Amino acid sequence: MKTLLTVLMAAALPVPAPQPAALDWFTCGTAMDAQCTHLTVPVDWGDPGGAKIQLAVGRRPALDPDHKIGTLIFGPGGPWDPGVDRAVNGYHRFSDTLLDRFDIVSFDPRGSHGSHAVSCDPAQVAAAPYPVLSSQADFDATLAYNRELWAGCEQLTGDLWNHADMGSNVRDLDALRAALGERKLTFQGSSYGTLLGEAYAERYPGRVRAIVLESVDDHSSRSTAEFLTAQTWAAEDAFDAFVAWCDRTPACALHGRDVVAVWNRLYDSAVAGRPDFTPFDLVAITYKRTKDVDYDKLAGYLAAVDGGATGVRIGSLPVVLPAFCADWSLPVRDYREYAGLLRQAARVAPHIHFPAQVFALTACLGWEHVAYPQHDLDVRTKTPLLLLNSRHDSATGWNWARTVERQLGRHGVLVTYEGDGHGSYTISKCMARIADAYLIDLAVPQRGTSCAAGT
Template sequence: MAITKRAASDPRARIGPLVFGTGGPGLSGVNHVAKADQHLSPEILRRFDIIGFDQRGVARSSPAVCSNSLLAQQPSPVPADEVGYAQRISFNHRLYDNCRAHTGPLFDHVDTGSVAHDVDALRAALGERRISFYGVSYGTLLGQAYAERFPDRVRAMALDSVMDHSVGTATFLRDQAAGVEDSFDEFVAWCGRTGSCALHGRDVGALYDNLMRRAETGALVDPGRGAGLSWFDLSRGTFGYLYGPDWPGLAGWLDTLDRSTSPSAEGAWKAPEAGTAPSAPAPGPPVTDEVTQHPFPVFCQDWSLPVDNHAELARYLDMSRDTAPHLRVSVGAVVPTMFCAGWDGRVHNPQHRLRVRTSVPLLLINSRNDPATPHRWAMNVADQLGGKGRLVSYEGAGHGAYLRTPCTVGHVDRYLIDRRLPSVGAACRAAAPPVQPAVASRDASSAPPAGPTWSGARS
C-alpha cells in the first residue's frame, strides 16, 4: 500500500496523525496529501501529521485496471430498449472478465470494508493507539466503515459530503436525482437575481427543457466541435458545472448551446459513455491494448443495486425524471449503477444502517444544495448515528463543504483539534457565488468541468 506523510508544520503543537480519506472511489490519497493545502486548513496542517494512502486497487497500490480498447466500446448507461439493455449487460460481463485478467485476484477484494482493515494496519504501523480521520465524499464511506469496525481506535472523525450506505436502488437513484435538480434550481434562482448571468431575464428552466428536446431529436450541437449532444450529455455537462459550482460558466455554456444550430447528419455525435468528459470527442479505439485504472469494482463490491431488466430500469428512469424534471437523472447515480448491472462477484460490504459505538461523536458536514451527496443523506446518517453524530449544514451549493467559509472551517477545525462539537442544528451561511462580467455567450469549445470520478477528475 502506497503511503505518504506530511509532517505537522509545528512539531511542538503536534496532536498526532490525521488520516485523509479521499473520494471517488478511485482517487489517490498520496496525490491529495501532496496538495494538502488545497484540502485542509493551515491550522490542521500545523497541528497534525497528514497521512495519505492509495487504497488497494488504486493508483500505486496494485490498481484495478481494464483494457482501453474494451472501455472505448461502452454502450449507453441509459439504453432505450431491452436490446440495448442486453448489450449493456453483455459488455459488463466482458469488462469484468477483462479487468480480472489484467488485475489478478485483488480485483475481487477492493471493497471499502477491506480498506478499513488496511487503515487499521496503517494505524498500527504508525505506532498510534488512535487516529483522527477526515473523509470527503466517497471517503466518508471509509470513515463510517472504520468507525464501525474499530470504534476504540477513533480519536476524532469528520465526514464531509456524506454517503448514506443504507439505501437501495430506488432511493439511491431518486435521492441523487433530487439533489442534482435542487442544485440546478439554486442556479436558476441565482441567474434570476444576478445581472451578470448570461441568461439573466430569461426563463432558464424553459430554455433548458428546450435544449433537452433538441438533444432528443439530434438537433443540439456543441459549436466547439460542430457535433451533436444527447440529452444524457447535456445532463452530464450540467452536473459537472454544478459540482463546484461554476454558475457563470454553466450559464455561458447553456447560452452558447441555445444559440447553436443543428448538426449535419454526418456530423452528429453519439454520447461518450461514462469515463469521458461531457463535451470531449467520443474516443476511438486505441492503437494498443493499454490498460487504465477504473473505479467500478470498488463500487460493485460496496453496493447491491440490482437492475434486472430494461423494464425495471425504465421504471427507475421515469422515477428519476419525475424527481428531476429538468436534468432527468443524476449521472453520478446512473453510471455506477449500470456498471454494476449483472455484477458476477460478491458484494463484500453491502448496505446497512450504521452501528457505531465510538467514545467520541462523529462530525458530519454537508452542503444544503450538494448535487452529488444530497443533504438528505447527511441527515439520514446523523439519525443512524444518534448520539454518536452531529451535523453541520452549509446553507449553500456545491460538493464539499469544509473549506467554503470561515464558519465551516471553524466548526471542523475545533472538532478535529479540541473535539468540541457544534450545537445541535448548527449551520453556516452560504458564501456569495462567484460573479463574472456579463457576457453574451461562452466559448463551448472548452469542455464543461468533469463531475464525479467516473470521469476521472473529482473527489
C-alpha cells in the same frame, strides 16, 4: 453475497489490531517536507498470509512539531481519488491550523493509482455502451459487455479485482493507523471517503479519536429505486439553486431569461437526436458544474449551445467498478424495471429527469458479488462523528447527510453550510473552523449548527 445479519455480526465481534509495520519514508511531492512510503497489506484480508500488495502513502509533517497532536489521515473521495497527491501536493486542502498541529497522511486506495491500480483493456473501456438504456436490446448488450469487460479486467489485474471493496479498505486504514503508531484514528473523509470513515467507525468504534465526514455518503438505500431517487433529488435541488442564482445575478449569461425553458429546450433536442450531445451529456455537465459551483461556466455553456454552438460529449467514463459495484447492491432485472426506475426519477426531478449517477446502474449491471452491501449504520464511538454538508450539493445531497445523522443518533452531529457546492470544508471558513476545533480539541458543535452562505 453476505447477508446484512452477517455484516452486522462481524462488525460487533472484537477484531485483533494489526501488528505495526515499519514505514520507510522518502522525499517526494512538490514541497520540500513532503514524504512518501509504501504499506504492505494482504490482497485478501481473509488470507493474511497470502499474496500482498503495496499501498502508496503520502505524509506532510506537522509544521509546529512542539504542539503536534498526532496524525490526521485523509480519506479521498471518488471512489479512487489520489490521496497521496492530496497530501504531498494539494496543501490547499487543509487549513493552516491543521497543517501546524497534525501530520497529514493520505493514501491511494487499493486498486487505484500507486496502489496496484486495476488494469483493463483500454479498447474495451472505450467501447462502453451509452449509459442510459432505451430498450431490452440495450439492456442485454450492456450485460454482455460488462461480463466481457470484467473478465478481461480480472485477468489483467489479478485477485485484487475481487478484493477492492470497502471492507478491505477499512482493514487497510486500520493497518495504516497502526503502522503510523497512532493508538486511535483521527480521520477526515470527503465524499466517497466518508463511506470509509463510517465503515471504520462501525467496525472499530474503540479505535476512533475523531472522524469528520465531509459531503456525506448514505449507504442505507434499501433498493435501487431508493438509491436513484435520493441522487435524483440532490441533482434537481442543485439545479434549482443554479436557476435561483441566475435569476438574481446580472452577470449570469442567462440572467433575465427563462433558464428552465432553455434547459428543457436543450434536453428535448438531445432526446430528439441532436448529434453533438446526448441527454446524459447534458445532465452530466450540469451535475459537474453545479457540484463545483461553476455557475457562470454552466450558464455560459447553456446559452452558447442554445444559440447554436456545438455541445460537449463526455466520452468514456473511468473504470472504478470493484470500488463501487462491490459496495452497492443495485440490481435491475430487465429493461421494464429499468424504465420504471427512470420514470420514478423523472417524477422527482421534472427538469433534470435523472441524475448523472444513473451510469452506476448500467456500469454495475450483472455484478454478482457485493461484498459490502447497504445497511443502516450502527456506530457507538465515544466522540460523536462530525458531519459537514452543503445545503445544495448535486453529488452528496443534504438529504443523504440528514439520513446519516438520524442513523448515528447521539453518535453523530451534522453541521450545514447554507450554501451550494460539494466539499464544504474547502468552501466555507466557518465550516473549516468548526471542523478544526473538533479535530484539535474534540469540540462537538451543538445539533442544528449551521454556517451562512459565503462565510
